Amino acid sequence: KLIKEETERRVLFNKYQELKGNIRVMCRVRPPLGALEEDRAGMSFPDEKTSAEIVLAGPEERSSLGVVSRKNYPFEFDRVFMPASQNEEVFGEISQLVQSALDGYNVCIFCYGQTGSGKTHTMSSDDGMIPRATHMIYDTITKLKEKSWEYTMEGCFVEVYNEELNDLLVPNERNAKKLEIRHDEARKQTTIINCKTVKLSSPDVVETMLSEAQKNRSVAATKANERSSRSHSIFILKLVGKNLATGEQCEGTLNLVDLAGSERLKHSQAEGDRMKETQNINKSLSCLGDVIEALGRGSGHIPYRNSKLTHLLQYSLGGNSKTLMFVMVSPLEVHLKETLTSLRFATKVHNTHIGTAKSTKKIKGGD
Numbered sequence: 001k002l003i004k005e006e007t008e009r010r011v012l013f014n015k016y017q018e019l020k021g022n023i024r025v026m027c028r029v030r031p032p033l034g035a036l037e038e039d040r041a042g043m044s045f046p047d048e049k050t051s052a053e054i055v056l057a058g059p060e061e062r063s064s065l066g067v068v069s070r071k072n073y074p075f076e077f078d079r080v081f082m083p084a085s086q087n088e089e090v091f092g093e094i095s096q097l098v099q100s101a102l103d104g105y106n107v108c109i110f111c112y113g114q115t116g117s118g119k120t121h122t123m124s125s126d127d128g129m130i131p132r133a134t135h136m137i138y139d140t141i142t143k144l145k146e147k148s149w150e151y152t153m154e155g156c157f158v159e160v161y162n163e164e165l166n167d168l169l170v171p172n173e174r175n176a177k178k179l180e181i182r183h184d185e186a187r188k189q190t191t192i193i194n195c196k197t198v199k200l201s202s203p204d205v206v207e208t209m210l211s212e213a214q215k216n217r218s219v220a221a222t223k224a225n226e227r228s229s230r231s232h233s234i235f236i237l238k239l240v241g242k243n244l245a246t247g248e249q250c251e252g253t254l255n256l257v258d259l260a261g262s263e264r265l266k267h268s269q270a271e272g273d274r275m276k277e278t279q280n281i282n283k284s285l286s287c288l289g290d291v292i293e294a295l296g297r298g299s300g301h302i303p304y305r306n307s308k309l310t311h312l313l314q315y316s317l318g319g320n321s322k323t324l325m326f327v328m329v330s331p332l333e334v335h336l337k338e339t340l341t342s343l344r345f346a347t348k349v350h351n352t353h354i355g356t357a358k359s360t361k362k363i364k365g366g367d
């Protein structure tokens, strides 16, 4: 009975998602970190019940009469998480979406925001979305066995740095083989050639993967934190299921993406390698925006090929896919300008309507 309820809930969720379109945006405000961060921006959350709005007080402006005032900037998303919210609550809001990868959807969840806004805390920390999603999917797979569904779950973890794809599960010095992206048009699936893939036969393996990735990153750069804020990391979970009784098959992918810091460094301040890095980050983030915008317009040509990130995620953006973007913001006054820029970018994404996603679930013998 429990399984039936669970299945019905997922069917309902997929219907609801079809109605609302397949792109969601949620905002998360991190808390101030200790006493050093007293300098709070004017932020308010007018509708605590539905928690979908955030209002920012803009910079102080002085009128000709000398009156100081601040303009309000309201924003609305599918959900706004206030500073006190925990990863558990955040995961609760996305768990249905995560589970739809088991129904044969390609799902993409991004964390977007300036460096220090809480992307890694939300996505790849020990209690972040990556381990939570893996554990939940594992539990569901175990339950679905009773309904004759057999699933395999495989993970890989890569980064895009300077428009190059690197394997985060292989120590850098041995990472000699170049990773290559292969698309399978018919299956709407992507494979990364030469990439280390780990079978997640137990959900605990994911913790090992996360620490391995962390270690390999630190080896790759002396300033590991700096490097990680200047690259996109993508955790890819592949789910292949087969119903032993009916012969139904399905294949879904869950991509959990921790994007490079969105702060726009001025080109004039950067030189040499830094300059190239900066251009690549700016380019790939704006390309992500362009792809989403083109999908929303229903354009015939989607510029996936303009960056490594969108090329890799081609089948998880638009078409047969569901997308969620977390826009992460800092609560501090000093970050007000970046926060406004991030929320404006997120608003554009939020205003985009991307049509119906189709599950790749197949009846044996069907097309």
Ligand code: ADP
Binding pocket: 029, 030, 031, 033, 083, 085, 113, 114, 115, 116, 117, 118, 119, 120, 121, 122, 229, 328
């Ligand atoms: P980013 O990946 O966006 O650069 P981090 O996730 O590394 O940012 O967050 C910066 C700092 O803030 C870290 O020390 C992190 O632990 C802390 N932090 C971020 N979000 C939260 C939160 N929701 N609750 C508590 N601490 C947080």
Ligand code: MG
Binding pocket: 116, 119, 120, 121, 228, 229, 258
């Ligand atoms: Mg980070």
